[in-house]
Amino acid sequence: MCFARPALLLAAAALAAVSLVQPAAAASRIKDIVTVENVRSNQLVGYGLVVGLAGTGDRMLNAPFTEESVQAMLERMGVSVRGSPMRVQNVAAVTVTASLPPFARAGSTIDVVVSALGDASSLQGGTLLVSPLRGLDGQVYAVAQGSLAVSGFKAQGAAAKINRGVLTSARLASGAIVEKEVAFDLRTATSLKLALRNPDFTTAQRVASAIQARFPGSAAVLDLATVEVKSDGTLGLVDLYSAVENLEIAVDQPARIIINEASGTVVMSADVRINPVAIAQGGLTITISEAPQVSQPAPFGQGETVVVPRTAVAVDDGGGKSLALVEGTSLRQLVAGLNALGVSPRDLITILQAVKSAGALQAEIEVQ
Template sequence: MQRLAVSVLVFLLTLAAAPQGRAQTRIKDIVDVENVRENQLVGYGLVVGLAGTGDRIRNTPFTEESMQSMLERMGINIRGTEMRTQNVAAVSITATMPPFARSGSRVDVQVAALGDATSLQGGTLIASSLRALDGEIYAVAQGNVAVSGFRGQGAAASVSRGVTTSARIAGGAIIEREVPYALRSATSLKLALKNPDFATADRIAVAINRNFPGTAQVLDPATVEVAPAGAFKGGVIDLVTQVGELEIKVDQPARVVINEASGTVVMNSEVRITPVAIAQGGLTISVTETPQVSQPGPLSNGQTTVVPRTQVQVDDGNGAHLAMVNGASLQSLVSGLNTLGVSPRDLITILQAVKSAGALQAEIEVQ
């Protein structure tokens, strides 16, 4: 784990030391265009054909009601009949409809069990409608589900990998209704920065106006408005297409991202520190139990007993020492912390302490 963290930090240092020309980024990679977005779809359906791994009907009444409704639409009335099948599972269906999707095009769908089904392996999703938040049906999903995990179970043991109650259908939904866009008639469009920043927004506007004078203005740190000037021959869509290929240097605030669950620490090249002294160490107590069996002598009236044997070791961190971390760069910070030989978990604690001491000039984001 420690080697992994050091490797990641070295990789970041390599990127930071790269030539300035390679730090240029296309505008289209750091902005979203107004009204050009995805739409989330959701639905409910039944997965059939399971090998006894579906919902238990008595525990999931909504699965039973869904089966009855489906069969009634097919002209089969089973009201009042007690069903015992475990080959059916009620599932939620989600999909993402890309911008400008046309009727007849296909999108992937994700299905997940709603009841007490143990696996969707080998199942088939029956035709189900997918709706957006406006209540309208935009797609219809159906097909064989593909489960990435597996599960095997015997009388006394079981083995599983991944999640068997979630599955995917590649191209499983067909678009039935389009989302109208009126970009061709727009006189201007707004570019929304994915990571709002004053410097980056200003550089975007400068780069656009350098190539297309008088077409861009900064509205706020997150928005740049683009409108064709009189000298530009094409429409707003042509302008945005050409603007997207322009390259600028992206500015970013100094930030340290910490994931305490996995012990991951990631810093960007803007992280700066003031000189600070750090000592790393702690108290470790190790208790080892090695009980021994004491047997009585031959022909004696003694009893066999278990004699406890306990070994206690204490490490109070006497080897820890203060280390001076000088300089104002990520290289100085990493080199100083590596000198201490800290683990990723200790690195998280040290960075938070350095921030509290006012020596870390960066924002810490804990996930």
């Protein structure tokens, strides 16, 4: 037993030494940090009707466009209902959206999302009728139809109800058939432009250098967000990109702090640096509690029963822990110094903005 404690101390010291070592920048594949020009998805949108709802559809008085759509659909089928009021509640007007992936061929299927347009309370159990999906050029690229799948549910009784998820939005897996392809032939292209998802001059230069080392004379940096790749004549562009997309490089990133004030979230990149600075953070908490007591006279005595108020007031000014000297320069030391103050995420946002205003924070702050 006498040898166990020194062994534990040595192990703890080794773990502490490892934790102080700054991790090396992880390498990323080129295919994970760039997109290829014209190899992208296209957004589609359409309008349609969902039928078969169990009384949860649009009310015709509140959604006249639903009534117009139903009348137009029936007229195309040879049924005339013009001039007759409609009181059905099992139909809902919806918007249909989808993303057409690159190089999608005619006859392939894509997923669609259906969302209520009127005052329908639920799309559960509904069926989407044939709905054309158009691109920004107004042309039809796909046609959607099928039974909807709603992830939410609703249950209620006389005095209580439970809602889970959204009942007015549904998904239709493989619910649209591609009717028209987006024309783009890589075989006729003479070059490819690789667009960095996070533009940066250093990263762009590293991408070009990695490609140049594998295929000399085939890559050039156009700007901080674009690297152009040209074939040397021995390989086509498709073969060339497939050969270089798995090359690994170290991605560089600027020192940046992202702040979401709505949720109190703070995200800092590893390159955030801070000059020596003293930070004072004071919090004042006042707690007021009421504990009224009942005072009543003795038996057979004179007097009235009254309620006597009893109020306790407590003040907490932070226990004197209000000043800390942050003299490190790394992110780890910055976080350790702020943790020494015991600050909350909300206070951390205010502190970081104040340190930035003082010129001691070497990073960009982005408030969302």
